[in-house]
Amino acid sequence: MSSSKTTTANSSDTARATTRPAEIVREYGPFEGATSVGGVTHDGRRVWAAGGAKLLAFDPASGEPERVFERAADAGTAFDGTHLYQIAEARIDKIDPATGQVLASIPSPGGGSDSGLTWAEGSLWVGQYRDRKIHQIDPATGAIRRTIECTRFVTGVTWVDGELWHGTWEGDESDLRRIDPQSGALLERLEMPRDVGVSGLESDGADLFYCGGGGSGKVRAVRRPRAARA
Amino acid sequence: MDSLIAASARALAAGDALGALKRVALRDDPPALALRGIAMAQLGELSRARELLRRAARGFGSHEELARARCVVAEAEVALATRDIGDSPRALALAAATLEAHGDPANALQARLIAARRLLLLGRLDQARSALARLDGASGLSASLAAVVALAQAELALRSLQVDAAEAALLRAHDAAERSRVPALRAEVAEARTALARPAARRRMAGAEQALRLDEVAALLASDALVVDACRRGVGVGGTWRPLARRPVLFTLVRALAEAWPGDVDREALIAGAFRTQRPDETHRARLRVEIGRLRALVASMAAIEATARGFVLRPHDDRPVAVLAPPIDGDQGALVALLSDGAPWSTSALALALGASQRTVQRALAELEAEARVRAIGQARSRRWLAPPLGGFTTILLLPAALPIE
Numbered sequence: 349m350s351s352s353k354t355t356t357a358n359s360s361d362t363a364r365a366t367t368r369p370a371e372i373v374r375e376y377g378p379f380e381g382a383t384s385v386g387g388v389t390h391d392g393r394r395v396w397a398a399g400g401a402k403l404l405a406f407d408p409a410s411g412e413p414e415r416v417f418e419r420a421a422d423a424g425t426a427f428d429g430t431h432l433y434q435i436a437e438a439r440i441d442k443i444d445p446a447t448g449q450v451l452a453s454i455p456s457p458g459g460g461s462d463s464g465l466t467w468a469e470g471s472l473w474v475g476q477y478r479d480r481k482i483h484q485i486d487p488a489t490g491a492i493r494r495t496i497e498c499t500r501f502v503t504g505v506t507w508v509d510g511e512l513w514h515g516t517w518e519g520d521e522s523d524l525r526r527i528d529p530q531s532g533a534l535l536e537r538l539e540m541p542r543d544v545g546v547s548g549l550e551s552d553g554a555d556l557f558y559c560g561g562g563g564s565g566k567v568r569a570v571r572r573p574r575a576a577r578a
Numbered sequence: 579m580d581s582l583i584a585a586s587a588r589a590l591a592a593g594d595a596l597g598a599l600k601r602v603a604l605r606d607d608p609p610a611l612a613l614r615g616i617a618m619a620q621l622g623e624l625s626r627a628r629e630l631l632r633r634a635a636r637g638f639g640s641h642e643e644l645a646r647a648r649c650v651v652a653e654a655e656v657a658l659a660t661r662d663i664g665d666s667p668r669a670l671a672l673a674a675a676t677l678e679a680h681g682d683p684a685n686a687l688q689a690r691l692i693a694a695r696r697l698l699l700l701g702r703l704d705q706a707r708s709a710l711a712r713l714d715g716a717s718g719l720s721a722s723l724a725a726v727v728a729l730a731q732a733e734l735a736l737r738s739l740q741v742d743a744a745e746a747a748l749l750r751a752h753d754a755a756e757r758s759r760v761p762a763l764r765a766e767v768a769e770a771r772t773a774l775a776r777p778a779a780r781r782r783m784a785g786a787e788q789a790l791r792l793d794e795v796a797a798l799l800a801s802d803a804l805v806v807d808a809c810r811r812g813v814g815v816g817g818t819w820r821p822l823a824r825r826p827v828l829f830t831l832v833r834a835l836a837e838a839w840p841g842d843v844d845r846e847a848l849i850a851g852a853f854r855t856q857r858p859d860e861t862h863r864a865r866l867r868v869e870i871g872r873l874r875a876l877v878a879s880m881a882a883i884e885a886t887a888r889g890f891v892l893r894p895h896d897d898r899p900v901a902v903l904a905p906p907i908d909g910d911q912g913a914l915v916a917l918l919s920d921g922a923p924w925s926t927s928a929l930a931l932a933l934g935a936s937q938r939t940v941q942r943a944l945a946e947l948e949a950e951a952r953v954r955a956i957g958q959a960r961s962r963r964w965l966a967p968p969l970g971g972f973t974t975i976l977l978l979p980a981a982l983p984i985e
Contacts, residue, residue, distance in 0.1 A: 383591070386584055400588050422588070423581035435581045437601065460582030460601070477580040478607055517579075519642035520680055543644075543681050547579060562579060 370524060370538035371571040373556065376411045378565025379404055385560040387425030387435065387465055387504065387548035388567055391445060395558050396432060397567050398425045398548065403434055403448070408552070408569070417448030424465025424504065424548060426472060433472060433487070435462050440472065440490070454490035457483040464514060464548060468507035475502035475514055482514060496532045500525070504549025504560060508572070515546030515559060522546045524557060524570065538570065583609045586617075595620040608637030612649050619652070624660045628653055644680045647673035651689045654696075663696050663956065670696075683718045691723060695730055700956060701923040701965050707734055725754035725763050732770060737920060741793040745774065779809055779916070782837055782902040789906070798901060804880055804894040806836035807903045809916035811932050815880045815898065823917070826934025827852045828873045835883065835892040839900040842891035910935060910943040915952055915966065923956065923963035 377385065382399025389396045394405040394414055398421035405415040420436035427433070431451065432443040438460035442452040456462040457474050464475030464482075472487045478501055484494040500516035507513075512529040516522060522545040526536040540546055540559075548560030557570045579587075582601050589597035590613065599617040602610040615630030635649035650673040657665060674689035694709035713719070713727050728751035735744035748771050755763045777789035781798060790798065799805060804815050811823040813832055822829040830852045834843050849858040849866055870890060874883045881894040894900055905916035913933055918924060930940040944964060947953040954965050 384579075384584070386579070386581075400584060420585065420588075422584035423579075437582055437585045456581065458580065460585075461580045461605075461607070463580045478609075519639065520644055521641060 365525075365534045366536045367539060368537075368573065370540050372541075372544075372568050373571050374411075374569040375561075376406060376408070376567040376569075377561075379406070379413060381416075383565055384563045385547060385565055385567055386421065386423045386463075386562075387550075388558045388560045389425040389427045389432065389466075389550045390552045390558060391427045391432075392553070395550075395552075395567060396425050396427065396445075397560060398423065398434060399565075403432070403443070405445075406567075408558075417443070419443075419448060419450075423463050424475065425550075426465040426467040428467040428487070433465055433467065435465055435474075438462075440465070440474075442487075454485075454488070457485055457490065457492050463502060464504035464506075466505045466507055466550065473505045473507070473512075475505045477501050477503065482512075496527070496529065498525075498527065498532055499534070503545075503547050506549045506551045506557070508551035508553060513549060513551070513557070515549040517545045517547065517562070520545075524549065524559070536573070538573065544568075579609065583613065586610075586613045590617060590620075608634045608642075608645070608649075611637060612645070612652070615649075615656075616652060619656050619659070624656050627656050628660070631656065643676050644682065647676040647680075647689075648682075648685055651677070651685055651692065654689070654692045658692055658695060658699070663699050667693055667696060684720060684723070687713065687716055687719060687723055691726060691730075695726070698730055698733060699965070701963070703734060703737060703922065706730070710734065721754045721758035722760050722763055725751050725758055725760075725767065728754055729767065729770060736774075736792065739792070739796050739799065741774070741796045744792075748774070777906050779906055780904045782904060783899065784840065790903075795903065798903065802896075803899045803901045804836070804892075805901050805903055806833050808833055808913070809903055809905050810920065811917065813877055813880065815894075818880060820876055820880075822876075823928075823932040826932065827869055828876065830934065831869060831873055832877065832892070833902060835890060836900050836902045839892050842886040842889050844889040848889060910939060911947055911952075914940070914943055914947060914964075918953055918964060918966035920966075923965050925963055929964065 379399060381402055382404065384400055386398040395408050396403065396405045400421060403417045403419055403421040404413055406413045421434050422437060423435040425432065425434050432445045434441045434443055435456055438456050439453045440456050441450045443450055458476040458479065461476055461479060462474050463477035466473045471484045471493060474483045474485060476483060480498045480500060480502055482496040482498060482502055482505055483492050485492050501518045502514050503517045504515040511526050513524055513526050515524055520543045522540040524538040524546060525534055527534055545562045546559045547562035550558045552558065555572050557572055559568045559570055561568055586598045586601040589601065595617040598613055602613050611630050611634035615627045615634060618630060619627035631649050631653040635646050638646040650669050654670045670689055670693055674686050677686035677689060691713055694706055694713060697706035697709055710727060710730055728747045732744045732747035732751060735747055748767065751767045755767045774792055778792040779790050779795050781788050781790050799814065802816065806813050811829055812819055812821040831848060834848055834851050845863060845866060846858055849862045850856060852869065853862055855862065870883060881892055884891050884893055892900060905912035910933065914929060917929060917932055926937055926940055930937040933940060944953055948955060951967060954967055956963050956965065
């Protein structure tokens with residue numbers, strides 16, 4: 349894969365990373381009662397979306413809603429194989445996906461300026477929107493283990509096959525970026541159409557990304573590039 | 579958008595301005611400033627709201643022009659609420675174009691509506707009319723925006739005494755306001771409708787006096803009566819209209835003759851009223867003859883003015899009745915408010931001329947009226963102009979949540 353050779357690239361140099369248009373495969377929503385979508389996650393079967401005043405799950409095959417929890421869901425959403433994590437105001441709630449009950453809460457690292465959330469390898473990864481950062485934190489205490497500096501406003505964050513991807517959204521420009529988890533260097537980007545924003549990001553573990561669409565209230569499925577899976 | 583911004587915006591959309599403020603109170607990043615500004619506007623802190631929205635607009639980067647344009651629109655809406663309409667409309671026009679280009683038609687429409695309402699407040703009625711005509715029936719007009727468009731149209735129609743058109747517009751405003759479910763908007767439409775039922779003027783006819791609603795005023799002006807209109811200062815029959823706002827002496831004479839009709843008025847009384855003197859001499863009598871001659875020529879197509887043994891009498895053609903339309907309250911203040919009710923901007927000197935009073939007297943009356951919010955001024959010093967307050971309350975900030983910089 350050609351882009352993997354560019355690990356030494358200056359992270360602000362978007363020109364040298366592989367850039368291609370994002371291929372939007374399908375759109376879901378808007379969903380009833382959720383005027384905007386923040387975070388998204390995937391539990392292996394369903395897609396969960398943070399819809400502001402509710403956290404909802406839908407079947408990606410049919411697009412039908414399957415479950416709705418009435419609770420604050422302002423930004424990123426993650427799934428660790430057992431529990432859901434949801435950013436609400438300035439905290440991260442750990443939620444039982446069967447009942448919607450909050451089992452624990454930790455303070456969010458950005459104190460409320462947090463955006464994306466994902467779970468990988470025993471850590472939570474939190475995007476800090478306008479501060480252009482991704483924090484790796486301890487899911488039990490919220491303690492910051494490491495911080496990756498990014499070059500754009502960070503929205504959703506996800507790991508797939510050892511690759512770290514995050515969404516960006518600045519003004520009317522939005523894209524999905526694969527970055528080097530050590531240096532933060534930009535490796536590859538999928539450009540979203542103008543005025544189509546990415547507020548949340550999650551891989552389904554295979555060939556799709558699910559993207560929260562912010563104020564559009566939609567969730568979009570974007571094809572993961574073939575080269576990235578090779 | 580981050581989590582607290584989302585939570586704050588959610589609170590604001592639910593009408594919880596304090597909750598919205600609480601979540602972003604300590605933050606100075608542009609989205610937080612914008613939300614604080616809108617929450618402050620909803621809490622009635624308008625000058626603070628403008629400052630915050632201005633800072634938010636400045637804070638957004640050059641690549642965040644959509645968010646910036648929304649802040650400009652919100653600030654313009656707040657400026658309208660504070661009646662600060664002196665700013666150049668250029669920024670607002672640019673914001674509208676930006677919003678349109680970025681596929682935000684709802685906020686673009688709102689920007690254009692603010693521009694039209696600003697013209698209405700400035701008394702530029704023709705420009706306001708064409709700006710509103712462009713908005714009327716625009717696709718994607720939300721119920722609350724449609725209600726505000728209809729209210730502005732009603733205002734325009736009332737200014738030109740088109741009572742039927744105003745009632746139709748108010749009915750549209752009522753329907754749209756009900757659909758919008760915005761309580762303040764519904765209250766505003768209800769208030770505008772009751773304003774239509776209030777006395778707008780008094781009619782004096784053959785010694786009797788009666789209070790008239792606006793529709794009755796319109797009916798009187800459309801009837802075959804000769805109307806001496808002391809609100810707009812002029813004489814009319816049906817479609818014919820002789821403005822006398824710049825001829826105070828002639829107006830005083832014709833009003834005195836009309837109030838005495840079908841009787842006559844003696845010379846001394848006419849001289850005392852028109853020339854403001856208690857001791858008439860021969861020169862006054864000569865001047866009265868000259869002025870009556872001028873008046874006779876002006877109203878020749880509507881009525882004759884005949885000399886009687888003791889003075890003069892008004893004899894309308896075709897045996898028409900004669901009515902005087904007077905402001906609902908007497909005195910300089912009532913006369914000023916009546917003159918301003920045409921919605922156009924008046925200078926102090928034009929008002930003084932129309933009333934035949936000194937500028938000092940007019941200024942004093944205007945200052946009292948301004949303190950009671952019954953007139954408003956635009957511009958400073960020599961370019962200062964006076965306007966009637968809007969007939970409707972001109973609801974503002976109801977629509978602000980649509981201008982949220984939410985991505």
